[in-house]
Amino acid sequence: MASSNSYKLRCSIPGHEMDVRGLAAAVFPEGAFVSVSRDRTGRVWVPNSSLDKGFTEMHCMSGHSNFVSCVCVIAPNETYPRGLIATGGNDNNICVFTLDQPQPLYTLQGHKNTVCTLSSGKFGTLLSGSWDTTAKIWLNEKCMMTLQGHTAAVWAVIILPEQGLMLSGSADKTIKLWKAGRCERTFTGHEDCVRGLAVISSTEFFSCSNDTCIRRWLVTGECVQVYYSHTNYIYSLAVFPNSQDFISTGEDRSLRIWRKGECCQTIRLPAQSVWCCCLLPNGDIAVGASDGVIRIFTEAEDRMASAEDLQAFEDELSKATIDPTTGDLGDIKLEDLPGREHLNEPGNRDGQTRLIKDGQKVEAYQWSVSDGRWMKIGDVVGGSNQQTSKSVVYEGKEYDYVFTIDVNEGGPSMKLPYNVSDDPWLAAHNFLQKNDLSPMFLDQVANFIIENTKGHVVGPAQPSGGDPLTGGSRYVPGLGNDGPGFGADPFTGAGRYIPGSSSNDSAPSGVADPFTGKGAYSSAAQSQTQTNVYFPKTDGVTFEQVNAPQIIAKLKELNEGAPQEHKLSEEAMESLEGLLLVVCKTNSPEPPPTIQQISLLWKVSHWPEEIVFPVLDILRLAVRHPQVNESLCGEAEGVQLCNHLLSLMRPEGRPANQLLALRTLCNCFSGRHGRALLMSQRETILSRAADLAAVCNKNIHIALATLVLNYAGCLHSQPDLDAKAQCLSVASRALETVQDKEAIFRLLVALGTTVASDQTAQDLARSLGVSSQISRYSTVSEPSKVGECCQLVLKALH
Numbered sequence: 020m021a022s023s024n025s026y027k028l029r030c031s032i033p034g035h036e037m038d039v040r041g042l043a044a045a046v047f048p049e050g051a052f053v054s055v056s057r058d059r060t061g062r063v064w065v066p067n068s069s070l071d072k073g074f075t076e077m078h079c080m081s082g083h084s085n086f087v088s089c090v091c092v093i094a095p096n097e098t099y100p101r102g103l104i105a106t107g108g109n110d111n112n113i114c115v116f117t118l119d120q121p122q123p124l125y126t127l128q129g130h131k132n133t134v135c136t137l138s139s140g141k142f143g144t145l146l147s148g149s150w151d152t153t154a155k156i157w158l159n160e161k162c163m164m165t166l167q168g169h170t171a172a173v174w175a176v177i178i179l180p181e182q183g184l185m186l187s188g189s190a191d192k193t194i195k196l197w198k199a200g201r202c203e204r205t206f207t208g209h210e211d212c213v214r215g216l217a218v219i220s221s222t223e224f225f226s227c228s229n230d231t232c233i234r235r236w237l238v239t240g241e242c243v244q245v246y247y248s249h250t251n252y253i254y255s256l257a258v259f260p261n262s263q264d265f266i267s268t269g270e271d272r273s274l275r276i277w278r279k280g281e282c283c284q285t286i287r288l289p290a291q292s293v294w295c296c297c298l299l300p301n302g303d304i305a306v307g308a309s310d311g312v313i314r315i316f317t318e319a320e321d322r323m324a325s326a327e328d329l330q331a332f333e334d335e336l337s338k339a340t341i342d343p344t345t346g347d348l349g350d351i352k353l354e355d356l357p358g359r360e361h362l363n364e365p366g367n368r369d370g371q372t373r374l375i376k377d378g379q380k381v382e383a384y385q386w387s388v389s390d391g392r393w394m395k396i397g398d399v400v401g402g403s404n405q406q407t408s409k410s411v412v413y414e415g416k417e418y419d420y421v422f423t424i425d426v427n428e429g430g431p432s433m434k435l436p437y438n439v440s441d442d443p444w445l446a447a448h449n450f451l452q453k454n455d456l457s458p459m460f461l462d463q464v465a466n467f468i469i470e471n472t473k474g475h476v477v478g479p480a481q482p483s484g485g486d487p488l489t490g491g492s493r494y495v496p497g498l499g500n501d502g503p504g505f506g507a508d509p510f511t512g513a514g515r516y517i518p519g520s521s522s523n524d525s526a527p528s529g530v531a532d533p534f535t536g537k538g539a540y541s542s543a544a545q546s547q548t549q550t551n552v553y554f555p556k557t558d559g560v561t562f563e564q565v566n567a568p569q570i571i572a573k574l575k576e577l578n579e580g581a582p583q584e585h586k587l588s589e590e591a592m593e594s595l596e597g598l599l600l601v602v603c604k605t606n607s608p609e610p611p612p613t614i615q616q617i618s619l620l621w622k623v624s625h626w627p628e629e630i631v632f633p634v635l636d637i638l639r640l641a642v643r644h645p646q647v648n649e650s651l652c653g654e655a656e657g658v659q660l661c662n663h664l665l666s667l668m669r670p671e672g673r674p675a676n677q678l679l680a681l682r683t684l685c686n687c688f689s690g691r692h693g694r695a696l697l698m699s700q701r702e703t704i705l706s707r708a709a710d711l712a713a714v715c716n717k718n719i720h721i722a723l724a725t726l727v728l729n730y731a732g733c734l735h736s737q738p739d740l741d742a743k744a745q746c747l748s749v750a751s752r753a754l755e756t757v758q759d760k761e762a763i764f765r766l767l768v769a770l771g772t773t774v775a776s777d778q779t780a781q782d783l784a785r786s787l788g789v790s791s792q793i794s795r796y797s798t799v800s801e802p803s804k805v806g807e808c809c810q811l812v813l814k815a816l817h
Contacts, residue, residue, distance in 0.1 A: 025284050025369070025389035026276060026316040028324045028332050029303060030073040034062055039307025041090040042297040046102040047118060051077065052297060052305055053104050054313055055087035061106050063118060064313070072322050074315070080116050082123040085109035091137040093145065105145055107134030113147055113157070129155060129162045132172075133416075138185075140178035144786040146185055148173030150416050154187045156200070156744075156786075163744040163783050164200040169193070172416050177216040177224065183751070183788030184238065186224060188213030190416070194226055196238060198755075199787050200748035201709070208234060208242050212412060217256035219263055227253035227267060229412065233277075235263070248275055248282035248370070252412075255295045257304075266304055268293035272339075272396075274306050274316065275370070285370025286316060287385055287396040289339040339397035341383055356381060362393045374399060411436075420472060424450070424464065435464070443468040533764070533804045534560050553808045554771030557732040559688035560725050565603055565640055570633050571596050577630040585626050594619055595637065602641040611646045621651065624663065628673055635667070635679035639686055648690030657696035661704065670710045674719060677711055681722035684708075688729045698733060701742055705730065709749040717759035724753065724765035731772040743780045746773045751787055760805050763796060767808045774815050781816055790816050 037057035045051040050066040052074075061080035067073050086109040093103040093115070103124065104116045113127035113134055132150035139145050145157040154166040154173050171190035178185050185197040194206040194213055211229035218224050219235070223243075227233045233246040233253060251270035258265045264278050270292050276284040290308035297305050303317040317323055324332070356376045366373070366386025373384050373393065381399040386392075411421045418436040435450045437443075447464035450456075533553065574595065578587050587595070598616040601609055620641060623634045641647040651660050664680040667673075684704060687693030697704060704726075711723050731746045750766045750773070757763055770789060774781045784790075789812075796809040 025387075026286060026304060026318055027389075028329055029315040029317040029322050030324060030328075031332070032064065032074055032313040032315070033311065034064070034076055034313060035060070035307075035311040037086075037311055038292065038294060038309045039311060039313055040086070040088050040294050041106075042295045042305050042307050042313070043090045043092045043104075044297050044299050044305075045092055045104070045118065046095055048077075050299060050301065052299060053090050053092065054305075054307055055090040055106050056307075056311065057086040058311070059083050059085065059087055059108075061087055061090060061104065061116070063104075072324060078119065078121055080104070080106070080114075080121050080123075082106075082114040082116070082126065083108035083110050083112065088133060088135045089137045091139050091145075093139045093143060094141070096143060105137050105139065107137050107147060107149075109133045111149070111151075113137070113145070115160075125160050127157055127160065127162070129165075135172070135174055135417075136176045138177045140185075140786060142782050142786045144178065146176045146178050148176040148187055152189070154185070154197075156185075156783075158783050158786060159779050161740050161779065163740060164748060166195075166197050166200065166202070168195055168202045168205075171212075174212060174214050175216040175226070177218055179218055179221060179224070179238070181221040181788070183786070183792070184221075186216050188216050188226055190412070192228075194236070199751035200744070201752050204238075204240055206236055206240060206242070208245075214252065214254050215256045215267075217258045217265060219258055223263075225256050225258065225265060227256050227269075229253070231269075233265075233267060244280060246277065246280065246282070248277075248285070249273070254293070257296050257298045259298065259302075266296055266298070268296045268306055272341075273370070274304065276304075283369060284388070285385065287336055288314065289335045289397075333394060337395035337397065341397040341399045365391070366393065372396070422468070422471065424467070435468075437468055437472070439472060443472075533768075551811050553804070553811060554768050555732070555735045555775040556728065556768055556772050557735050559685070559694075559729045559732060560765070561643060561686045561689050562639060562682040562722070562725075563643075565636075567599055567603055570599065570636050574633040574637075577633065581626065581630060585623075587623065591619060591623075595623065595634075598641065599637050602637075602644045602647065612641070612644060614650070617641075617647055617650050620647075621656075621660075628667070628676055631667075632673075632675040632679055635676060635683065639679055639683040642683060642686050642693060643689045645690055648687065649692045652687055652690065652692040652696040657692070658700070661696065661700045665703065665707050668707050668711060670713065674714060674716050677714060678716070678719050678722055681708060681711070681719065681726055685722060685725045685729055688733070694733060697730070701730060702745065705745050705749050709752055712753040712756045717762065720753070720757045720759050720762035721765065724750075724757070724762040724769065727753070728765050728769040728772065731769040735772050735775065740779055740783075743773050743777065744783055747780065747784050747787060747789065751789055751792060754792055760799070760802060764802070764805045764808060767793065767796065767805065767812055771808065771812045771815060774812070785816055 035054065035056035035058050039054050039056050041055040043053050045053055045063060048065050051063060053061060053063050055061040059081065063077040064074040065077045067075055083106065087106050088109060089107045091105050093105055095102040099117060101118045104118065105113055107113050111130045111132055111134060114123040115125050115127065117124055130147065130149040130151050134147050134149050136148040137145065143158060146154060147157065148154045150172040152169050152171060152173060154176050155162050156164040166187065169187065169189040169191050173187050173189050175188035176186065183198050186194060188194045190212040192209050192211060192213065195202050196204040209226065209228040209230050213226055213228050215227040216224060222238050223235060225233055225235055229252045231249045231251060231253060234242050235244040236242050249267065249269045249271055253267055253269040255268050256265055267275050272287050272291060272293060274286040274288065274293060274296060275282050288308055290310035292309035293306055294309065295307045299305060303315055305313060305315050307313050356374050359375050359377055361373060361375050362384060369386060369388040371386040375382055383396050383399055384393040385396045387394050411418045419439045420437045422435040422437065424433045424435050437446050443465045446468060450464060575592065578592065594616050598612050598620060601612055620638060624631065624638050626634055642651060664683055667676040667680040684697065687697055708723055708726055711719055727746055727750050734742050734746065746769060750769050754766055757766065774784050793809055793812060796805055797813060799806040
């Protein structure tokens with residue numbers, strides 16, 4: 020097949036009634052692709068016969084109640100050998116279609132604002148980004164995780180080839196790298212909204228932005244190249260297979276082809292916004308624009324449009340009007356422009372633009388290297404009062420119009436963003452409410468909107484849900500990662516009391532309980548037919564070890580030097596000592612702890628952080644007792660207990676307090692009220708606990724792993740996929756840093772318990788890259804329980 024050195028038009032497809040916002044190459048039929056539009060439809064296009072260079076619409080997909088903003092293709096599987104199509108829209112939903120049905124197979128709901136970007140990965144994983152500032156991971160019709168961290172709309176998402184790594188780009192000007200639901204790195208450098216992302220390899224990617232530049236990044240954080248050529252917002256990118264060459268489109272009416280780091284060809288289109296692009300398997304390029312037309316460009320001469328059609332395209336382009344205020348042509352001074360004779364001089368590079376005066380007209384031309392001539396790309400006119408595409412960005416979101424409203428003369432002006440799909444009266448009402456303005460202005464503002472949009476109203480209004488971009492008042496725990504390690508004596512430097520020093524932190528393998536080393540783990544453990552004695556483990560693992568005399572001695576020592584307002588009387592000390600003796604023997608015939616003792620323990624647990632650790636050790640033991648568990652973990656006091664322990668678990672806090680707070684939470688699982696409390700506070704507790712994986716302390720790591728394991732055990736028989744997803748995420752994140760073999764073992768058991776007998780959890784674990792992450796432990800020989808358990812988890816995932 021003959022090939023030219025540059026791309027030329029193959030065909031134009033005027034199939035949509037409004038802006039074409041997304042394109043994706045389909046898996047089947049061969050050469051097909053999918054488009055989505057603001058006309059609320061998606062369409063599948065297939066190539067015509069070889070005698071015709073165009074495409075035919077195979078079918079039209081409907082299902083969204085508002086504009087369709089993005090599309091991606093989900094790879095084939097046994098159930099759907101032709102793959103699936105996912106579309107996201109301004110109705111906040113994601114619709115998933117088969118390739119041959121016009122109605123959705125199912126609809127994914129969960130985002131609180133426009134879904135504007137989608138990406139698919141292995142095992143059917145789908146990643147979405149939204150104006151609600153979040154990205155979400157979907158699997159088997161369920162939202163498995165919500166990625167939170169951006170402060171403005173998430174405009175771009177992509178799943179990297181390496182399992183478990185995902186990227187998101189936002190109107191907050193940053194890009195974030197996610198692994199197992201956690202933000203691993205934030206990339207900064209763009210000076211405006213990040214609009215597009217594209218994968219180069221497992222270690223590199225591109226980004227494009229409203230700042231008119233494209234950046235190439237390493238996943239390790241470095242920006243290794245910046246590309247300049249566009250003169251306005253850049254909306255989309257696509258990378259040629261197995262190379263670093265790529266294409267880009269933007270608000271400067273252009274498609275640009277990049278080879279070896281340079282823009283080697285610029286193709287102007289007769290539409291203001293070139294929203295999207297994709298590469299077809301044969302190397303052709305599809306682009307979608309604000310005029311509703313899809314255009315296909317090719318390097319293959321036998322697929323190029325006829326000379327008549329090429330001339331018609333050039334004529335259409337030459338009749339376009341260019342508004343100089345858009346910046347499409349860079350900074351220009353009309354009064355300094357030369358005449359038509361300037362076109363006799365050849366250009367210096369492909370895509371170079373030149374403006375000339377022709378009488379009272381100003382014309383724009385572009386140099387074509389392949390044709391060796393200047394091609395007219397439009398007439399330059401004054402600033403336009405009418406917008407034809409949705410290209411105004413305000414507070415990280417896209418609008419048809421953003422009006423400046425002056426209600427009070429001399430007062431501050433206010434911004435009123437508006438889409439043509441909105442009801443002008445509702446938009447006016449919301450604007451007045453937001454700015455605390457009198458309802459008497461309603462008619463005035465609504466009529467202003469109607470007049471300035473020429474009465475252009477499409478479809479129903481979208482309800483307002485408050486500020487969709489701030490996530491105000493949402494608590495995101497544990498943002499720090501660094502924490503101090505243990506010294507030789509991590510507490511006071513005096514005495515030798517170390518909580519849990521006579522612990523069961525490492526336990527022998529074999530038929531004994533692999534957690535405590537006590538008794539037989541399972542009566543079937545010695546059976547030749549029973550090969551998995553490790554998981555699922557549904558009974559809680561607790562920290563029972565105690566040295567009561569040492570605890571009391573340290574408590575008395577620290578009480579002597581405590582601030583006067585915290586110092587305990589001799590009677591109070593005796594009460595705490597009595598409580599400790601009772602809770603050390605939870606099945607003791609002695610009288611249970613009194614309300615006064617429990618109240619005293621709660622009060623003293625708020626001692627200054629530098630001296631509170633022996634009290635926390637008593638609290639750890641006490642919550643195992645049924646009466647204490649009910650009293651401190653019940654509905655009235657439970658949340659206070661959780662919040663107090665979470666405050667002690669701050670990554671910058673004291674390691675002793677972090678350790679004992681984690682162990683206390685683990686021991687809360689021993690009672691019904693404690694389990695109910697920890698399950699109700701699961702999201703916050705696990706989020707904070709996960710940050711302690713960065714603290715360099717093996718005992719903290721073992722306690723963290725035990726907490727995850729206890730949650731996994733409680734969730735084993737429950738269909739709560741969100742909760743299981745968090746367990747998988749925290750366990751996976753912890754395995755990145757934890758070195759201690761006992762902690763690793765408990766994390767492996769937690770993973771095994773989470774995925775056991777749950778196909779969806781297994782699919783999610785595979786999509787997070789758990790198999791490749793833990794495979795290195797499958798050959799661990801000492802202790803043998805680590806290698807054995809790892810092999811069983813890998814077996815469950817395959």
